[in-house]
Every structure is written in structure tokens, then in C-alpha cells.
Amino acid sequence: MPEKKDLQKDNEDIRIGVYTCYCGGNISDIVDCEKVRELTETLPNVVVSRTDMSMCSDAGQAMIEEDIRKHGVNRVVIGACAPSLHEQTFRGAVARAGLNPFLYYHVGIREQDSWVHHGNHEAATEKAIVLMNSGLAKARLLKPLKPIKLTAQKHALVIGGGVAGLRSAWDIANQDIKVTLVEKSPFLGGRMAQLETVFPTNKPARDSLHELIEKVIDHPSITIHTQAEVKSMSGYIGDFNIKIEQISRGVSSELADQEAVIDSCPVEVSDEFNYGLKTRKAIYQAYPGNFPSTLAIDWENCTLCGKCEKVNSSGIDLKKKSEIIDVNVGAVVVATGFKPYEPRQGEYGYGDFKEVITLPQMIRLLALNGKDKALMFKGRTVRNIGLIHCVGSRHVPGIHEPQEDGKVNDYCSRVCCTATLHMTNDIRQHYPDVNMYDVYEDIRTYGRNHEEYYKQASENLVRFVRFQAAEGPQVFASENGNDQPLVIKTKDYLTAGLDIEIPVDLVVLSVGFMPNPIEELTKILKINPGNDRFLQEVHPKLRPVETAVSGIILAGTAQGPMNIQESVTAASAAASKVSVLLGQGQVELEPFVADVDHDKCNGSGECVQVCPYEDAISLEEVTINGKVCKRAVVIPANCVGCGSCVSACPNRAIDIQGWTLGQYESMVDAIAEGMLALEVSA
């Protein structure tokens, strides 16, 4: 390792600057920061010890920089919030002052001390001192390190071909970065294709969607794979190796006799595009005008009877083929979307009564019914509709039954309120005589121009009934002799909690959002869902589109409920992040990786066996003092610094740079000493 030598100055005089942050009271309200300062000031190698209201502020950073420049501080110890928040900030400050940024060590005295020891100022202060002392012990042993710089592929993978994935792909491609888009189903567009006019533009959903799809298809830098899924991933930001499984479509191109081919298929399955209101064949299109326009075979339901092939033998190939495609990308955007909540059997009568349907079904029903004639459902004219909000959303433990996985859907799905009211306006416009009852908890028309739909609904004489979670509505069959088959019973808190009964022909459940089932994919990408099962971002306020795995970015409803505007905005923001990461053609990784001392290593290989990562450590032939022998060699880019090899090495030949065994030992010793000193003094 010749590089390291020139970074290192031997026998250098260690001069430590210690900085204890008040964190605007977050720390100083509990910990006596001035006492921490006074005590650390007297410790060996410490040349300055300071406090500040907010060390991360520009003034705080400037103070540290000044100490490095003017007082020759060459090791920095900062006691403040968690390193996850500001380590980067302070590394920047240290580097600006001309010091190697890894000669700084961060001690968390907020999350690990002041926030958890509220009632006990004295003990919290003692703990802070002990922690700082151990930080100092480490700081004395810090060595300069260099971040690992790697070239980045100017190529991104987008997973999911809904509106979010499509928009991400287009935006990324416009930043001169190549894109591979993978869609699991045979058709592009996702859930948006199933909508008719959408809020808040009132434009037909598929018109705008098709415009986007056409642009994506035409873009020279975008490659699209439908009926494809990601099967494995290795590598790291800037250089992920992805294997995509592509299933054959079964149909080679647009068929002239498309109708006859479809008609020939004897299989009838529930049509997911119409949420089961209709059936479709096993050779099918999602809807007329879908993209790509070629029919596809639904391999799960096709019986391979060969009837369609008889109608058109040249265009159809009933041999299902699968092909693995390798792509090498710098970043991955996950845009796998959502599925509407499926109510439990019996939930508000769903499954028990055929007249209970969901909002997405209702949107399809309206589309299939056609306008300007009576609204019909299963052969009956619909005159009274009851709409129930928050089905599968805003669940309260103890009131609502948990889902199969034991969790309650305790989040608001944010789209359903506006979507429901938008639909009532549609209904009023085309079926002026239908009565509508909107049974809600809170109306959340929060977005730009959304309130308009609420206003219109009131003007349209939609009758609002307000329930409280603990006393939600119930759906029953009507007593015999009633015109309407169902009745909704609820307490109405717009009329002082009166018990009311609403006879209806149709109950529409405003179901919420659930993430698509992507457990396998999350395992492959090593990303995590949050408590609500949607994919989790690194920081819900400041870094909303990044995941904990650098280079893997989120877009759209895979992350949580969103409407189209929000999905599209998130998709563009994701594209921006990809461009920031890959645009310069280079990425930087932290240098906290395994480092083998070839003088101590005897090539026994225990490390290689325990390493859980591919290609991170291996035995290679090296020449030492003219002799060729086997030694463990680390490929820094593949090493995550987990330390498994460190513990396996019988010769103590391996260390994680920046976290060496020697450093650990010194820290533990310092803590033990500190505890002892406290005991003695007590």
C-alpha cells in the first residue's frame, strides 16, 4: 500500500481539538456542556476545547477550521447529534481547513445521551465525559484515509413502468444517461391507465399517459423490457450488475386478425384491468390502444390448447421462453407502485353483498356503463349510492382488525378523498338523478385545486355524513320490502351523533393504497420497507427519494400513497438524484473497508470463507521479498466493511480502516477507566 505511506506522517505531534455542541439546547439542557469542555481541556494532546450553540452552523464550522489553521489542530473530536446527521458536514469543514477529513471522530451525545437521560443531568454529564474521553482515545490513533473513487456507469435501471417509472426514465434520459426500463406486466402505464378523467386537471388519464409513453418509447437512450423482472443484483453504486429475466410475449407483432385470435381463446379469466367487473382471454390486451399494442399471452392461465395458433400461426409462438439479460448500471430507480386495498370478506359487506364494490371498480363501472343512459349495476338501476371513506386506511389498533401480517393500515392514503369527490362530480354530470351519500371521517382535499371538488360535491347535493373511527358505519341487507337492497347504519356527527340509516343500491368503498408485493425484489436490492410496508427513504424530511443503499432511489407510490402529480414530481426528483450521482461519471465511497497486513497474513483463507459478499476478499498470489506466496487481497469497492473477516483471521492481520482493533481497544479502555474513576469518586 504505497499510497498510504505518503499520507502518513510518522511521529507526528498529535494535537486534538475537542468541540461540544449545545445543539440549541437539545444537548445542553441535559448535559452540562461547559463541564465537558473544562474536563476535556485538561486531557493529554488536547490543545483546544470549545462549545457552541450550534456547531454545525457556519460559525461553528468556521471556528473549527480556524483552530486547524491557526492552532495546528490535527485531530478533531466533535460531541454532537448522531453522526448520521452531520458527519458529512464536519468532514467538509475539516477538509476545507486542509486536514484529512478522516482525522475527525464524531461522538453522539444527543441520541445516545441527552435524549435518553432526561431526568438525570449529572449522570448524563458524566456519560458525555466518558464518551468524549473514549472518542479522544480513538482520535489519537486516527490515520489519514482516502475515499475510494470509482468510475460510474452512465446508465440507470428503472423498475416499474407506471407513470412514475416512465417519467423517471424520460427525465434521466434527458440528462444524457442511458436507461433500461423493466416492467413486470406485458403493458406499460400502471394504474393510471385504469383511470378515466383525473383530478385536478379533469383531463382523460390515458391521453396524457400515452403521450408520455410515446415519448419514452421514441427516446433513443431508453430500452424497455416488458414481462421482465430483476432476478439478481451485485456490485455497488456506480457499478451494479443486474440480471433481468425476460419472458417471451408469445405474440411477435401486431396481428391483423387480432379480434379473431382473441375470440378463438377458450380461457376466460377475471379481467384485472376492469378489477374483475369483466373477464378476458388468456391471449389479450389490457385495453384497446394499450402500449405496446401487440397482444400478450398470459402464461399463468394459458392452457396451451393451440386454438389461437391455428388462427394465426405466423405471429404466435406458444413456446414460453425466458432469457436472462445482463445490464451494468450506476443507479437503480424503484417505481413498483401500489395496489388498491382489497377489503376483507365481510368488511362493510364486501364479498357478502354483490352491491358492495370498491372505488377503483366504480371508476371502471362508470367507464363500462357508458354515459347518458341510466346507471346500471348487475341488471338493476342505481339510484342511491353510499360512499364510505378510509376503507383500509387510518386504522386504529384496538378498533380495526389487523391485516394478515398482524399490522393495521394506520396511514392515510391521501388520494381517496379527492378521487371519491372527483367521481361524485362525474356521476352528477352524467346521472343527474342519482342520490349520493358520502360517509367520511375527515375530508382531505388538501392539494392545489382539490378543495374545488369538495365545494362542487356540496353544490351537487352530495349528502355528507361524518363518522368517528370508534363508531364506524356498518352495511346490512335491507329488510324485505325495501326498494334498496342495502342499508348503511352509522352515527352522524354532523347531527350531534344521531343514529341514521341510509338505504342504498350500491355501496362504494374508498379503498386505500397498499404497496405492490415486492418482497423478493427488496431482498435482491437489500432495501427495506417501513412500518407501513411501503419502501423507506433515508430521511423522511431531507432525503425523501434516497434509500439506505446508496445508488438505489425511490419514485412514486412504491414509497407511499401519492396522486399522479406527486408521483411525477417524485419521479423527477429521483431523476435529479440519479443525475447528481452519475452525471460526473464518478462516485466516491467511504474508505471504511478491510485492509490486510501482508506481513501478518499467512494465506490461510479463513477470511475468504466467512465473507458474506461476492468478490470482496480473495487469496491472490503476491510477491513478498522476492517470494511468491498467497495472501488475502481486498477489492475495496466490493467490501462493505462488515468486519466478518477481521474476527475470523487467526493472525490479527486484518483491520477495517478507520475502525481498527487497536482503536476499538483504546476506546473500550478509556470507557472502563472513566467508569472506574467515577466509581472511585462516588
Place this chain on the structure above:
Amino acid sequence: MATNKIKVDALVVGGGISGMQTALDLADQGYQVALVEKEASIGGKMIALSKVFPTLDCCSCITTPKMSAVAHQENITLLTYCEVDHIKQNGKGFIVGATNKPRYVDMDLCTGCRQCEYVCPVDLKNPFDNNLGAIRAIRVPFSTAVPQKVVLDIDNCILCGKCQTACAVDAIDFTQQPEEIMIETDSILLATGFEVTPKDAKKEYGNGKLLNVIDGLDMERLLAPTGPYGHVLRPSDGKEPDSIAYVQCAGSRDETLGVEYCSRVCCMYAIKQAMLLSGALPLADITIYYMDIRAFGKGYEQFYQNAKAMGIQFIKGKVAKIKEDENQNPVFRVEMVDEGGSVVEHTHDLAVLSVGMLPSFDPTPIFNVPNDTDGFIMTPDQNFSASLTMIPGIFAAGAATGPMDIVDSIMTAGSAASAASAYIKSQQNGKEESSSKIADLQKESQHA
């Protein structure tokens, strides 16, 4: 008047969280960015907040590093205390004229030591504390300001010259004049944010005259660790309040004020403040009068449910009027919706108006960037181009495009940066396809 000229790829107007994020997203891609902020420090509204929903991160802890990142990003030219005067189309780009207002301090010399501030005899109401606290006529705007330099308020100065004598580096310069800057840029991003509904907008709520009727931003300052009183006290007499009540939708969803939209953040900040208050004043009763609680964001509903579990009272009711009793306690007249509309009177120690968000900057006098009927910047297509304006090459982010919270501001910042980058690229590479489509969309809707 001396004129400085700079040439950049993008000009960001407004240094709140949206503007900062937009500037960083572009600068991190290698673009040259100028960031113009009219105040003496960047940070926007966010730097004045206490903690943020729903994470309860301390606001200054998460804003200051962003401010610092902006100041240290080499590709960003930061122009504070600077205002845009005119914009001229220049091919597909723009020439922008801006004025650097005189701070009466030499920015290169000032070290931010605040010696001048300590000797200044004039105490003024501190705008950073929403006028609740005090500050001197010459001051660092607030403790974590970026840049960390003083600014002199010439309109409230007695010109005694004490500051000049106190300054060790002779940085104070009473001869400073406004300075003109010409910015040649390929694109402009408007991130000019919002203002809150003025307290006197609703005459029924005391017309802005009642001392113990404060607004959400006032409460943010009272709760902030660097707040004016150091505690939550009511402004009339410094009493620690026992009973605090919130009025939701105070200035939003209100046709009589011409503000029909929902301001999106006030439900959540009221819940957040209520939680922080029950931490700061464990014995106090906290009531929130609301019509709908709109906890729609990720993790927000859970936050709301936690607040309910903590004992914060949520009452569905319309506050018709607030007056004051002889002890300056606000007296509420409430129509109790949950109880069938009966009208009752409740007395509290302190009332907080959950005021809404109004647009802060109207670009039309400077350049024809049309606004929508709600006063926020108009976008050609809400669903597909929320960060475009009607003018090709001009983009918008954050609360300038409508009420939104911090995370949404950051999202729109990313999306605006993405759109701007495509536009700049197409101009500089002479490649048409990508941005011409954006431009098409903008033109189409202009005609629509």
C-alpha cells in the same frame, strides 16, 4: 453605480429550503448557479421553525447544514440581501438585473464577532422572532445566519457611529450604495416561498389587536430553543399559559377571504406544536378546534393518532369569534359541530391561529410569469409539469407553487432541477428534443 456581471447556467430566486435544495441539486451536477435571496441570510421560513413534523427533528439542526452546504458549494454564487429588478429574454436564456442592498458592512472584512451589535444602543422588535423579541439596529440576523455577517438597519439607526468605533477590523462603511448586478443565465428557478395569513385578516379573531391571539409562526418562535422568551409565555404579561387553543383553517378554506384552498401544513404544525407544548408545559390543556384534520403525508396520520393518545383535545367546531376578557384571556365563541351545532363560550389563556400560506412574491411586474387564480405561480399542467411555469426556461419550486411542507418542497426542488437541467443541456448542446417538448407543453397551455 458599479455594475458586476456574472454568467451562470441557472439563477435561483429565493433561499428557503426549496431554493437551497434546487441550487444544490443543480450545482452538484456541475452547473454554475447564482442564488439570490432578498433577506440578509438564507434559510427561509424553515430556519425560524422549532421542530419539524413528523420526525420532530430540531429544525435548526437540519437546516443549518443545508445553509452551510450552499455557502461552501463552489459552483454556487450566493447573493444575499439582493433583489431581482428586471428580467429580459436573451435568446432562449435571460439577462437578469438585480440590486445588492447596502448592508453598510464590508462583507470581506466582517468576521461576525458582533461587537458592533453589543454596543448599539437601539433595541428594535426582532423580525426573526416575529417581533416578539428584540434585536439591535446593527446585528447578525440570527445566531445561525449564513452568511455570518452583520447588517445595519439604516431606517432604524440614529447614526451615532458607536458600531464603527467598536469594530476591530473597520468593516462598517456608511458610504455603501446599492450595487447593480447583471446575471446572464440560461434558466431561472423561482423558489420565492410564501407568507402567512396576516393576523388581522379575520376581523372576527380580534383583528390582530388581541395580544394573546398569536399565529402559528409566533408559536414556532416561542417553542424554538433560541426563541425570544426562552419559554412559552404569553405576550400580554409573560404568564405561562395553562390552557392553549388552536383555531384551524384561520385564513384558509375561507371564501370570505378569497382563499378557497387548504394550506396543507397548518393541521400538521398545530398537532406538532400541541405535542411540543405538552412536553414543555405538561400540565397545560391543549385544544384544537378544527373542521377536518388533514394528516395526509407519510407518517402524518400516525402522528395525529399519537397526539390524540397524548391527551390533546380535538374538537370539531367552528370558531365564530374571539374576544378578550378583563384579564386579556381570549374568549372563544364556538359552534360545536360534534354536538349538533350548539354554540358555547370557552375561555383560554392563549389562542393560536393556524394561519395559512399565501404567495409571497408576484413576478408579473418584473416579467410575465403568470399566476394562477390562487395567486401562486401557474403551471401548464398540474399533473405532469408541476415545476414548470408558463415561460420556457423559467421553473418554479416549493411553496411558490402552492402551499406545501418541507418534504414536498424538497421533492419539487428536485423535480425543478431536473427540468431545468434538461433545458440547459438542450440549449448548450444545441440538442432540441428534450427541452423542446417541455417548451411545447408550456406553449400549448399558454394557448389553451
Place this chain on the structure above:
Amino acid sequence: MSDKQTKKEKMQILKELREQYADSVAKTQAHLKEQQSARRLLKKAMKTGPMTVPEIAEAVNLPSDEVLWHIVAMKKYDLVTEVGQDGEYYKYALPVKEKKS
């Protein structure tokens, strides 16, 4: 500043500015005068020991919100310190004068 102003030049500049800004200077001076007289009263009243805002307000016959503001302003620049609580109100006192060394 490239060319430093001499003391005399500075005085001259200030004098000219005071003419230019005569109105606002006069307004601010009036504000300052009021501020100073209020502060004198406050300090005098507080000599008797720690007091709450309403107590001070009564002693000096000023509205309690104005008193609060003065206290807050003085506290910010260390001219007043907070010393504990009396029921719902905090108590404030003049800082103990450190012995001059």
C-alpha cells in the same frame, strides 16, 4: 474598503447621513428616549429584588406587554437574568455586578 476613511472623514460622512436621514433618525431617537426612560424605571424598581412581569408593570405603571418586551430585550444582551419561577410567572433580576478586578 480599499481606501480607509480617516476618523475625521467618518465623522463627516455620519454628519451628512444624519441630514439625509433626518426624519428616520428623529423617529428612532424618540423611540430610544422612550426605551431609555422605561429601562431606568425598570432598573430602579428591580433594585428591590427579583420580580415578575406583572409586578414590575405595576411598580412602573407601564403595560405588562411592554415590560415583557423590555425584559426580553435586556435578557438577550445580559442586562437582566432570569431567576426561578413564581407560580405561572418567571422572576427576573438585575445581574449581580461582578467585582471589578
